[in-house]
Every structure is written in C-alpha cells, then in structure tokens.
Amino acid sequence: MSVINKKICVIGLGYIGLPTASLLGTKGFSVHGVDVSEHVVNTINEGKIHIVEPDLDIMVKSAVNAGNLKAGVEPVEADVFIIAVPTPFKGDYEPDLSYVESATQLISPFIKPGNLVILESTSPVGTTDEVVARILNENGHDTEKEVYVAHCPERVLPGRILIELVENDRIVGGVNPLATQKAIEFYNAFVRGEVLATDSRTAEMAKLTENSSRDVSIAFANELSLICDEEGINVWELISLANRHPRVNILNPGPGVGGHCIAVDPWFIVARSPKYAKLIKTARLVNDAKPDWVIEKVKSRAEKFKHPVIGCLGLAFKADVDDLRESPSVDIVRKLIKENVGEVLISEPNLESHDEFDLLACDEVIKRADIILLLVDHKEYKGIKTLELNEKVFIDTRGILQ
Numbered sequence: 001m002s003v004i005n006k007k008i009c010v011i012g013l014g015y016i017g018l019p020t021a022s023l024l025g026t027k028g029f030s031v032h033g034v035d036v037s038e039h040v041v042n043t044i045n046e047g048k049i050h051i052v053e054p055d056l057d058i059m060v061k062s063a064v065n066a067g068n069l070k071a072g073v074e075p076v077e078a079d080v081f082i083i084a085v086p087t088p089f090k091g092d093y094e095p096d097l098s099y100v101e102s103a104t105q106l107i108s109p110f111i112k113p114g115n116l117v118i119l120e121s122t123s124p125v126g127t128t129d130e131v132v133a134r135i136l137n138e139n140g141h142d143t144e145k146e147v148y149v150a151h152c153p154e155r156v157l158p159g160r161i162l163i164e165l166v167e168n169d170r171i172v173g174g175v176n177p178l179a180t181q182k183a184i185e186f187y188n189a190f191v192r193g194e195v196l197a198t199d200s201r202t203a204e205m206a207k208l209t210e211n212s213s214r215d216v217s218i219a220f221a222n223e224l225s226l227i228c229d230e231e232g233i234n235v236w237e238l239i240s241l242a243n244r245h246p247r248v249n250i251l252n253p254g255p256g257v258g259g260h261c262i263a264v265d266p267w268f269i270v271a272r273s274p275k276y277a278k279l280i281k282t283a284r285l286v287n288d289a290k291p292d293w294v295i296e297k298v299k300s301r302a303e304k305f306k307h308p309v310i311g312c313l314g315l316a317f318k319a320d321v322d323d324l325r326e327s328p329s330v331d332i333v334r335k336l337i338k339e340n341v342g343e344v345l346i347s348e349p350n351l352e353s354h355d356e357f358d359l360l361a362c363d364e365v366i367k368r369a370d371i372i373l374l375l376v377d378h379k380e381y382k383g384i385k386t387l388e389l390n391e392k393v394f395i396d397t398r399g400i401l402q
Helices: 017-026 038-046 056-067 098-110 127-138 160-165 177-187 199-232 235-242 265-271 277-304 328-336 362-368
Strands: 008-009 032-035 070-073 080-085 116-119 150-151 169-172 195-200 309-313 343-347 371-374 393-396
Touching: 008 017, 008 098, 017 032, 017 070, 017 160, 038 056, 038 070, 038 235, 056 070, 056 160, 080 098, 098 116, 116 127, 116 177, 116 362, 127 150, 127 199, 150 177, 150 199, 150 362, 169 177, 169 199, 195 199, 199 235, 199 265, 199 277, 265 277, 277 328, 277 371, 277 393, 309 328, 309 362, 328 343, 343 362
Parallel strands: 008 032, 008 080, 032 070, 080 116, 116 150, 169 195, 309 343, 309 371, 371 393
Antiparallel strands: 150 169
16 A cells, blocks of 8 residues: 555644644545544534634645545544644643543554554653553554554644645654654655654654753743843844844743743653753743733833723734633733733734633724733734824833834
C-alpha cells in the first residue's frame, strides 16, 4: 500500500488536529477525525469549522466534500494514528498527561500490527516511551517489532498553521530507529520542509526548548518594560534603537505570555529538572507576574475617576486569532471585574460571543470608556486614531500607537 492510500485517524480536532486532518484530506488521504465534543464532530461533518484560522474553512469544506474527511466520537481502524490532544499542566505546574493517556487507551483496541502511532501533542520528555508505548505494550501491542510509535511535535504559529504544517521542517523521533523511519516516510508524503530524524526523547525536548527560548526572550522584553516605565523611557523606542545593533534582536513586551505552548511548555522542563532549570523558571515567573503589573497600572489610573469605566481591547493570547488558552488578557479582565476596579467593557473582534463576558464593538468600548486598556494588537485596533482617545487614559501594553 502506498503512503497516499493509507487511512489516518486523528485524535483531537482542535487547533492542531483539525488543520492536520483537513490538510491530509486534501492531499488524498482518507481521514477519520475523533473528538469528545459532538458539537465539534457535527460541525466538521457539515463542512464547517469551530475555530478561527485563515483558510481553514475552505480546506475543511474541500476535504469533507471530497469524502476524505469524516469526524466521529469514536476511533476506527486505520494505518496511521495521530494523537493531537491537549497537554496542560495541573495547578502545581505539573504536566497533566491524562488526555494523552486517555487517547492512547481509546485507540488501542483499533490498532493492528504494522500501524504507526504518532504523538503530536507537546509533551514532557519521556511521554512517548513512558506513556504511549507503555500503554500499548500493556494492552498487548509489540511496540518494538509490530507497532511503530513516534513523536513529531507540531511547530506552527496560529494564523499561519496551514502554511507552516507544510513548509516548516519537522522533527521526528521514534521509540526505536525503525519507528523513526516509518514516521519520516509518512511526513515526507506531505511536508515540503525537511523532516529531521532523532529519537523520541530528543524530539520532545526540542519542542520544549524552542518554546522555552521564546519565553526567556519575552521575559527579557517584559522586564525591560517594567524598568523603562520606572525610568520614564519609551520601551518600544528603546528596543527599536537597541535592535539596530547587528547582533541584537529583542522581542516586544506585552501584558504577559499566553497560548498553550509558550506559557505551558517551559514548566515541563522545570518539573522534570528543577535543580538546573533556574533561568527557565525565572522567565516563567517574570511573564506570569506581568498581568498583575498591568492591573496595578489600571488601578492607579482609575483613582482619578469617581466611577471609572475601563475598556479592555482584546481577549486572545495573540493578534488576529480567537485562541484564549492561557491568555493573560483573560486573567486581567477577570481580576479587574473581581476586584471591582470599575465598570469593565470588553471587545474581542474574533469572537461572536463569550460564555463569561459580554462583548461589545470596539467603537462602543472606546466611546464609553474613561480608560482604554489595549491588551491585544488585533488588526482592528491598529486603526485607532489618537483623536478618538482625546481626554481618555490609554494604557497600551502592545505599543501599537508608538
């Protein structure tokens, strides 16, 4: 059987699973997607989407209409199983691998000799061997000779997922060399970037390292923003000037760090190597403390108003997406409401509604608010004119008016 004729079963139809499943469907693979949410399953089977990502709606509709993508709440027999479920952390920053464990148990009855099982979920070092392969072995599958288990972490940027799934280099690490080779053959069928071979533990650590590196760099920028605020220096101008040095590339600060990856993955390293991961842990603490600093900034400005109205622009963790996972903006809004700092108005142009917050149009928020708190640099906010902010307090955590 050629690679292209193989049947694929994707477990988890979220921000990674659905783009992956739809991409494979448009490449000619027969794909069965699995999700615990019947709403998600029904939406996809109608050729529609439940998340925001450029061109994803077109790709899902195309794959479904071609008969190459179907969704259900239970797995089916397949040649390749891709696990793309969340890997959050628990309250004590310990990784929660229950989703990976459940997904592995779920597919186990459908696995047969010759199958390839790929964990794409970002995971602590050892998860592929110590969780996925172990569970399959305990259930009677020989992962040394008959079932091939590998890790291939996703490395995509929300807003560019469909492009980067194809264009980016991929890191593939199997629990043994044969599993690595089988996984490489699969990814070479649709990835234009280079597919790089390693072992499963190195592949896991590579993804954690990439995101920890970003987190440390953002922490440096966020720490600079605190220092510059105290010194009366425009941090965005400062960074722009410093970056004119040929070997300096400082990132921009923000209200914190969000998203499932950068805000979570470094803790996986810290939990596994607390004795040595000192810089990584400190960066996490710096970034996690930034929302409280923003809140204190709002409180100090709110004191001049008898009944302050605070307009919060943006809930997503980054610009031009609807993804609220680990978003510092959400934490800031919640705390402003909980601490009764004032009346809080919220705009998030990438969401039609929110279970917890009432959402308003950006224009209405700006018109009614005394304090404008810019939390996300969505494209809709970049057209804000200084004139609109006349006599209003404007707290810009993203530097869009600099």
